[in-house]
Amino acid sequence: MARLPRLTIANHQHHIIQRGNDNRLIFCDADDVALFRQLLLEAAKKFDVAIHAYVFMPNHFHLLATPQTDDGLGRMMQWLGRHYVPYFNRRYERSGTLWQGRFKSLLIDSAAYFMLCSRYIESNPVRAGLVSAPADYVDSSYLHHIGALVDPLISDHPLYWNLGNTPFQREAVYKELLEQALTLKEIEEITKACLKGWPLGSSHFKEQLEKQASRRINPLKRGRPRLHKPKLEKQDENNPK
Numbered sequence: 001m002a003r004l005p006r007l008t009i010a011n012h013q014h015h016i017i018q019r020g021n022d023n024r025l026i027f028c029d030a031d032d033v034a035l036f037r038q039l040l041l042e043a044a045k046k047f048d049v050a051i052h053a054y055v056f057m058p059n060h061f062h063l064l065a066t067p068q069t070d071d072g073l074g075r076m077m078q079w080l081g082r083h084y085v086p087y088f089n090r091r092y093e094r095s096g097t098l099w100q101g102r103f104k105s106l107l108i109d110s111a112a113y114f115m116l117c118s119r120y121i122e123s124n125p126v127r128a129g130l131v132s133a134p135a136d137y138v139d140s141s142y143l144h145h146i147g148a149l150v151d152p153l154i155s156d157h158p159l160y161w162n163l164g165n166t167p168f169q170r171e172a173v174y175k176e177l178l179e180q181a182l183t184l185k186e187i188e189e190i191t192k193a194c195l196k197g198w199p200l201g202s203s204h205f206k207e208q209l210e211k212q213a214s215r216r217i218n219p220l221k222r223g224r225p226r227l228h229k230p231k232l233e234k235q236d237e238n239n240p241k
Contacts, residue, residue: 006105006197008073009212011066013052013110013157015117017194018077018103019060026098027058032088033139036061039083041153047076050155053118055125055140062121064114066157077103106193107209109201113190114159117200118145119178120190127187134178142178147171 008014020026027033033056044051048068055062067073085098108117122145125137134142144151145160147167164170193200199209 006074006102007107007199007209008067008070008105009107009209010068010070010072013064013066013108013114013117014073014105015108015121015190015194015200016063016065016073016077016103016105017060019100021097021100023059023100025058026060026088027056027139028092032091035087036080036084037153039080043076043079043083044153046079047072049073049076050157051141051153052114052155052157052160053121053141053145054153055121055137057124057128057130057139062124064117064121066155073105104194104197106197107199107201109199109205110157110159112202112205113200114157115177116182116186117190118160119180119182120187122178123182145171146175146178 027036036056040051040054043049044065049072050066050068051063052066053062053064065073067076081099088098089095108114118141122134122140122142125131125140126134131137134140135146135148141151141154143149144154160170160174163173190200199206201209
């Protein structure tokens with residue numbers, strides 16, 4: 001079955017993930033991360049994409065972002081690859097692709113899933129066993145969200161601002177949210193959506209997306225469609241046709 005084109009819609013929030021080829025390293029040290037961060041900042045500004053949350057893991061990265069145009073997200077990721085991959089290949093004397101296929105992205109129902117996805121992204125290093133707490137991992141947006149630093153890469157989403165009337169209140173509430181571990185069900189739901197690339201949200205949210213995108217956005221049911229046998233009309237024995 002032919003793969004559907006990636007679904008990106010302007011002014012909607014998207015969860016993006018890009019892995020290294022064969023899950024190999026894409027960041028080997030702090031210098032790699034620093035350059036990638038700067039390139040991402042340039043690309044986000046160039047193509048009008050707001051970055052709300054991120055984490056740079058050794059072999060992959062996650063972004064939570066809002067493109068201002070339908071093609072802005074794809075153009076940003078393409079530009080990022082064109083500038084980072086040649087640098088990485090030169091530095092480590094390698095050649096060929098760095099990424100594991102094209103990046104994956106999914107639209108999310110922000111009202112229900114924005115904070116959940118932000119927590120999922122920033123707690124990734126803890127789930128991977130790299131650190132014991134999100135604050136111990138410097139290559140994510142968590143320190144920005146709790147007020148430990150101002151990250152120029154981050155554009156705060158209105159849902160983050162709604163956490164409190166002052167920066168102190170927002171940061172305290174957000175820190176408390178991150179201290180609440182995601183349930184196994186929540187992790188599995190987001191992970192599955194990331195792998196498949198299908199939107200994450202309510203039935204109503206998906207119906208609205210289908211109308212806006214004018215295309216199917218849900219997976220087809222597996223198996224062959226059921227065959228409906230035509231009903232045979234009961235004949236009158238005294239008056240056969």
